[in-house]
Each structure stands twice: as structure tokens, then as C-alpha cells.
Amino acid sequence: MAENRPVCVLCNRTVINRRRFEITHNLFEANAIIAQYIIDAIASQHFEYNGLEYVCRPCWQRAQRAVHPNPNNVPHECTLQIEEYSRVANNAASCMFAGCRSITRHRIPENIRVSLLVDSNVFIPQEARVCDTHLRNNDWDEIIDSPNLRHDFNSAHFLEIMSLLKAAVSRSRILDFENIESMDNEEIHIRLGFNREQFSEILIQTPSLAGSNSKTTLAIYLTKLRSGESNERLATLFQMSRRTLERHLKRARDCLFAEFVPRHLGFDHIDRRMVAERNLYVPNALYGNLNSELEDRKAIVIMDGTYIYIQKSSNYSFQRETYSLHKFSNLLKPFLIVSCDGYIVDVCGPYAATDSDATILLKMIYDEQSSFHWFFSPGDIFILDRGFRDALPDLARFEYSAHIPETKDRGADQLTTEQANKSRMVTLCRWVVEVINGRLKRHFKLFRQDYFNRALNHMFHDFKIAASLINAFHEPIRDSVHANAFVDIINDRMNRPNHLADFVDRNVMNRQRATFQSITGDQHFFDDFPNLSEDDLTLLALGTYQVKLTRSYYAEHLRQGLYNIEVYREQQISRLSEYIEEQDVYLLRVRIQSRHVRSRIYYSYIVIDRQRDAREAIAHYCCSCLSGRRTIGYCAHVMCVVWYLGWARNQTEEIRLPAADLSVIIEHDH
Template sequence: MNEDQMKTESKKIFPCILCKKRTRPNDRKKCESTAIRRFLRKNFLGEANSNDILCNKCRHRYHGNQKTCQQKSSSLPVCQPLQPGMCSPPSISLPLQRTPSSHAYCLICKRPGPKLVVVSSAARFSAFLHHEIIIPPGSRCCPSHIDEGEFRPGVLTKIQTFESSFVNKSTVLELIQKIRNYALQTSTSRFSFELSTMSNSDYMALTGISKENFEDLHSFISSDIRNTQNRGTRMSLGIFLLKLRSGMSNQLLATIFGISKSSLCRAVKSVRTALMKSFVPHHLGLQHTTREEIIENHTRPLAQELFGDFTNKKAIAVLDGTYIYIQKSNNFQFQRKSYSLHKGRPLVKPMVVTSTDGYFLTVLGPYLARNNDATILNHMLHTNVEDLKGWFHEDDVFVVDRGFRDSVDMLEELGIRAEMPRLMSRGQKQMTTLDANASRLVTKIRWVVEAANARIKRWKYLAHVLPTNQVPFIGDYVRIVCALSNRYCKPLSTGSEDEDMALACKMRKLSA
């Protein structure tokens, strides 16, 4: 053998047929003996050729005691293989695409390491299920190709593969078991938020948001929710939105999704907590945006012309309380405070604050039914909740209804102007023309808060009578729904500046 042949021979890789470990020249032995090949066939269910290589550690299993060798082969992995049960050599040929197996470079872009990550078992199974590509265990790729433990869309279309695959019996059994588990999970329900098999119209009907918006919402909370054996993060989010959208009971939802009721309750709780932590603070509340942004982007020119000043624009907010009905409580004190004489049933009242285009500024409460709108607003101003006094400036406008009449004096002390429909004096049977026209100007702007309340009740869970054990979480549910509306829904009231200016001038002229 000349020097060139020796160099070529040294560059070859001689892996052990059992443990796949790269062997050195003094640590390899060919399977020339028939007894060794028979031993491998009997104990490792694999056919070996005379040119296959065994490392010294695996070869010693044959030369040792036969009984001891069999016990060790059944209880201990040989030379620490990549996965348990992967000891048998690849002997089954399948007409499926397979990627090269290497730890040194990315299986997709062929970029060398060292900053590579091992492809997870879930990502390998997803590649086999959707693209019919077998990825060997232990294969690595760049972190940029992986998103939340799975391959990014379109990544596997550029991958280079072999036309056929040689696999061992353990790999086949593993694939069969995973396919069986997948079939059992999907057969219990046609709703599969994890695999994105539903259309955009299905997402709109079930969750109230589009498929694209669902993925955007999932990106906010994916790091705060953990995957379990029965459900993934997308499934948990889909269950939560479907519950809010339809108002179905936990038992019915558990039957539909094929999980236990306790597991479903844990999913709803985890998603609610994650949304309140990572999503709601960015899309609801006086501190999630600036005063200037609300004035410029969420205030109609019609409202500025009727109640504000275009030279020095003011913040205009519309306030109103909405009702969330609850069951009768066995706690007498709470039942007495939550019972509404006006509605004749127990309820709680969240206070909704919107801009003039229906954008939710904040939701406060909920408050007990014995508090009217004026009492709630006075409490908000006294406690300066969410820095209310700092966010609103002097000469800003609150558009309210007649239920806030007892708060007008406090608003005037703070320099905030209250626009409210006119009240008739004692003994007066009909409003004057000026008062009636002034009231119409207010209702032209104030209707958006009523439409915003109707948008909240569009989520059927909040339109139903809620059990008393859900009272502590009603505020979270209402805030989540309002944040979803701000993020994904169109404004309730829109209009161009020219049209609003012309309409405002016409209304002022007719009301004079």
C-alpha cells in the first residue's frame, strides 16, 4: 500500500455496526466470523456482513460469557447509542426520502457547527408526517430553522435527501407508535389547532379571530404555557377562545376535545394567566399607549369638531358601565351587594372607557351592582386608578349618559368637561328645542360605547349567567376580550376628515 492509499484509507470513517461510534484503527474488528454474525442476528435482530466493523467494547460482549452477554444486552445500551432501542443495524429498505446523518453540519443548509441544535423528536415526526422525510435521530440544524421546537414553514422544501432509506426495526416500531398516538388524538376530535388543518373560516367560527391572528396571539403566550401529553400550547389557546366564543360548559368541551374536565380547566387557567401577563398589558389600559396617539389615531374629527378644538386637540373619552350576570350566591352579604334592584337579578358592573372610534382605553372593575355609574366614576377619580388624573388633562372631555349626573361637579373641579344629554327640570314635560338638539349632539358620539359593550357580549361566555366561582376572574375575561378587539377588530366608527367636518357643520347649524 503506497502513501496515497494510506492517506485515503485514513480519511474513511469506520463506524461500529452496533453503537455507531467512530472506531480507530487499533479499535476495530471485522465481522468475518460466522459465529459473531449469528450472535448479532440473535441478540440484536440485525444482519451483518463480513466487512462490517465492531469496536472492541462491543466485540468483548461476544467473547465473554454468553449468558452475561445476553443479560447486559437486554438491560444496558451498548456503547451509549443515540437512543434506547436503536442498537440494531439498518436492515430495512423503505422508498422514503432520508436526510444525511451528521453532527458536524446543518442538515438543511449544510453550514458547519459548532452553533447547531439537535432536531427534536416532535420536529422529526412532523417532517415525516407532512413531508414524508425521515430524519435520523441526533441530526442537527441551525437554530434559525427551528421555531418553538418545530421547523419553520418552507424550510423542508429546500432540503437535500436520498431517494431511499435504510432503517432498523426499532425506528419502524417507533414511527408506528407515534402514528398510532396521533391517530388516537385526532380521531377524538376534528378540531386540531396544533396541526393547522382547519381553514380560516373554521378559525373565525370557533375562535372569533382569523387563522393568521390566532398564530399572532399564540406568539405572545407560547413561552408562558407548557406542552403536556394531552394538549399543546395551540390546543390550550383554541380551547380558551372557543369557550369564550361559544360559552359551552367545561364538560361539553372536554368531551369534544377528548380530554378530562380537570385537564381542560387547567388549560383555561393557564391561558388566562398567560394572556393577562403577556398580551393584555400591551393592548389595554391607559398606560399601554400615549395620550397623543389616542388623540391622533383614535379620535374622530367629528367629535373634535363638536366638543373639542382643532387648534388644541383634546382627549375625548366615552364612559359607560356594562352588566355581567352571575348566579345567586349562598353568601348573604355578597348576594345583597350584588343584587340589582334595576335589573332584578344579581350582577357585577365593569366600567368601560373607550375613545370616539370604539377603541377600548381601559376596563375597570368589575364593581358590585349596588354602585351606580356616578359612584363608580367618583371612586375611580378618588383612587386615581391607572393614573387617571395624570393621563387626562384640563379641558378634556368625558361623554357620558344621565347616570353620571352626580359626578359632574367632581369632573368640573378637575377641569374635565362632561358632555351629557340634557335633563328636564321639575315639572317640565318636554325638552326645549335647544336642549333636545344638544342631546342629539351627545348621542351622535356616545353610541360607540354601547356598540363596544355589544362587541363584548358577542363573546357568548360573558353574555351567559356565570357561576359565582368565576366572579374573581370576570374582570380578566372582559379585559382579554377588549384587548382582542383592540388588536384584531376594525374600529366601530370611522370617517374621513372632510366628511366629518361637513357633517359637524351641518349638525351645528341645525341645532342652533
């Protein structure tokens, strides 16, 4: 239909709202004058008017304004013709690109408007619009040759041009940190990772930085830590030479390391009593002396090594010491000592990649120059991971109390219930150090990338400065609102045997199929499955980590046809009563795909007591995974089943799958 529409004889646009001009005696005088004006305009284009041409409404209105420029004697705006500059129409009804008929319209980005005005002398008014296609193509040079450009400007245009240029100049001064008071606080935080008040506090606590360009010097260093950008790019950003920028970096690093770091990091800036004050409720209740006076309270710290990746070196002995067979890369290892609330007591090192965590700790406790034994006292508690197991006898020799996750017995497939429960108690306290490792890498991107070898001499200074900045300005980790409930659950279930796991092992249930019947999770059979709240899920898992993993397990099983749920046949339930006290129960078995190994399937078992409600209705549970026999908290495989049947399937809103867009990236066979 669009191909049959007439075209305006003046502007060649498709005529939608059209007028056809035929000079007759019936026309009003005003219309006849306008029509004659249009006929003259047609003649100026070397066309002969034959009474059959069409003119669009915009051309008619322009002719009307030309014939009657000021019909109501209203003072009109002064316009100025400037041939060196041009503009597009101030029209929001269509795309500003010539001939574009797209119905989508977007505002033109301000940086594009500034760029076209400064580089090409083309002004884009604020009301102009652009369609999706031209916005994505980013072909703004096409505007310069557009036939729709005009050269008339009025006072409103000049005011808008001045406002646009002022805003651009203001943004160009955004990195003038010597005048940080005039900068936007949000922009300061984006660049530096700290707000204006925190920036000023760092300057106050680093008096040797005082002097000319002290704010710029500190801002350059914080930007380096925050962004991890190369010195060449930072020099361009701060509009100085690379050598000058490196002098600023060295000055800031030396001043911060000499004055700011000792205030917030190291054994000398804090005492053992202050560390004991930072004990959280759960680790203090499980391993400390919760009811004792503060003077007698034991200090509880978490220790762990982290990694900073570095370049391969031509120094072969150094390369061998820094190559990790575990990570298959060259790296150095800073060693963190962290209190229960995430406060970094000290950072030691850096150590070689060939040193295990146990080796590093042994070096510290046998180093005569170390302040380790001066700071800690016998009876203090260290929460560690399995990598420290070789250091346990030496810690016991100095009367320190160390706790690590248990290791399964030789030949066993799983941890025993006692071992699994002890491991869960350790991980319930140890997660804090992983949070601090994440903060260091998340807030200071410099430590995410491979360090250049030429920068290794000051790498550890950078790391200690970053740790001291976290201590100074980051909020400490607080006790969970469920901390008391966690401790009560642990005390109640710590020595409870897992009778369901015994039943599964004794009857080799993982290999039986006949005693189970398959059923889907959306059937009415599960109408009596207890409805759970988010607080119930947190209490069942003794934390949020397993709950967060459930969405990923759910997403994978949803793609494979939801969960493979099986119900223990009613005629066989009497065999289960020999192991558990509850009578009115039913047993579920669910197969869960391992998130690490494609060929591994875990069997999760859950016993539901029909006589109880909410989380109390889940009477027993176990799983075939490593820690699946524990009675303190759920493993992630049991949790994902309880999460779906007890909470997710009851939600009215659709459950959002994590990273769902990534599923279509890899090409699969169909």
C-alpha cells in the same frame, strides 16, 4: 285512478309503464326467451301464470339483462355480494324509502350517510334521494328493514364508500389545533372567532404559552370565550377529562392576562396623545379643538358601565351588593373607557350592582392609587350618559369637560329645543360605547349568560382578555362619509328655534280635530311630497339609527291600516304663516304609536314647502315625544313618516317587514 292501476306480479309496485305477457307464436324469439324467464320467476313465487299478470318495466329490464347479460361483448364491472352489508338503490328518481311515492327529492345529508354506514352497515349512494316527509321525520332506522336493500357492490360503490369515510375521518380531526395549518380557515374562525393568522399572532405575543400543547391550550380558552359552553361539554369536544381541560383554561388565562393584556389594554399601554389621535371628526368638531396641532388636541373618551349577570349567592352581604333594583337580577359592573373610534383605553372594576355610574367615576377620580389624573389632563372631554350627572361638579373641579344628555325641566313634558339639540349632539358621539358593549357580548358569548359563582374569581380576567382581543384584531370605527355634512347641519341649525313647535303649543293642536282632514298615504295628494334618497334620509336623521327604526314603526302601522295622516285645512293655513316664513306650504299631522307604552300616542307635524326639492322641501318639523322639539336631526317618529312618504312608497320592490313571522306566535282574540 291510482287504485285501478295493475300491480307488478314480481315486485308488487304499481305498474305505470307495463308489459302484459301472452306467449304466442307472433312474439320474437328474444322476447319469448325473456317472457319465459319471467314466467319461471313467477312460478318460483308459487304463482301460476295465466297470461293476465303485469310486469313493470324495471322487472322487464332486469329479466332482459339476465337473459342477455353482455349483448355487445363489452367488459362488465365486477360485482361482489356481501351479505353483512347492504345498500339502497342508486336512484335519484324516487325516495329511497320503500313504497314512498312523493315527488319531492333531496340529497341525503352526509352525516346521515356516515352514521348509517358505520352503525348499521347500510350504504347510501350519492345519487339516492329522500322526500320532504322522511327527511323531516328523521326516522332512518326504517331503512335498515327496507325490502329494497341490496347486497351487490361494484367498484364505484367501494370508491364512494372510501371517499365518504375519509371525509368523516378528516372532520373528526378538525379540533387537532396542534396541526392548525392543515385545518380549514373558516372552521377555525367558527370555533375560535379568529383566523389562523390572528391565532398565530396571539401565540407570538404570549411567549409563556410556548411548550407542549400550547396551540391546544389557547384554542380551548378561545373556544370557551367564544361559545360560553360548559366545561363538561368542552371536555367532550376536545376529548379530555374536565380536570385536564380546566388546567388548560387556567394556564391560558394566566399567560394571556400576564403578557397579552398589558400590550393592548390599560393606561400604561397607550398615552393621552394616542387617544387624541383617535378622535373622530364629529366629536372633535363639536367638543374638541379641530384645527389645533396634535400636541394641543384634547383627548375625547366615552365612559359607561356594562353588566355581567351572576348567580344568586348564599353569601348574603355579597348578594345584597350584587343585586340590581334596576335589572332585578344579580350582576357585577365592569366600567369601560373608550376612545372615539371604539378603542378600549381601559376596563376598570368590577364594581357592585349598587354603585351608580357616577359613584364609580367618583371612586376613580378620588382613588390615590388610580392612574386617572396621571393619564388625563385638564380640558380633556368626557362623553357620558345621564347616570353621571351627580359626578359633574367633581369633574368640573378637576377642570375636565363633561357632556351628558339634558334632562327636562321639572313639570315639563318635553325637552326645550336647546336641551333637545344638546342631547342629540351628545348621542351623536356617544353611540360608540354601545357598539363596543355589543361586540363584547356578541363575539364572546361567555358574557351573555349568568356566571357561576365558582368562576367569579377569574371573571374579570376573562373580560379584560376579551377587551384586549377586540383592541388587537377588530377594525376601528371610521368617520361616516357624511361626517362633514353632519357638522355643517349642526352648526347651521344648533341655535335655530322650532317655530312649528311653538305654533302647535300655542294653538293646542294635539287636541284639535276640526282643523285637520284625514287622508291616506297612498293618495295622489302626496304626489308633490319630495322624493328622497337613502343619503337624504341619513342626513335628515344625522345618522342611521332613526332610519333603522322606521321599518318597525312602519310594520306596526301597516298592520293597523297604515299611517293615520291628517292634513291641515287650507283655510286655516294663514294662521301658520304667522310663525314661519314659507308661504306655499302644507302641514301634515301623523299619529304614531309609542313602541314602549301601549296607551301613548305621539303627534308628529311636518311642514312641506312646495317651492323646494328633496330634503330642503321639509321646512319644519316637530313631535310631541320627549326630544321632539329639536332642530338638529329628526326623532324616530317624524323619521318614519318622512321615510314612508319620501322613500318607501316609491320603491318598486316590496318593503320587507322586520320579524314578521313573530306576529302569528301569540294567540289573539278574533
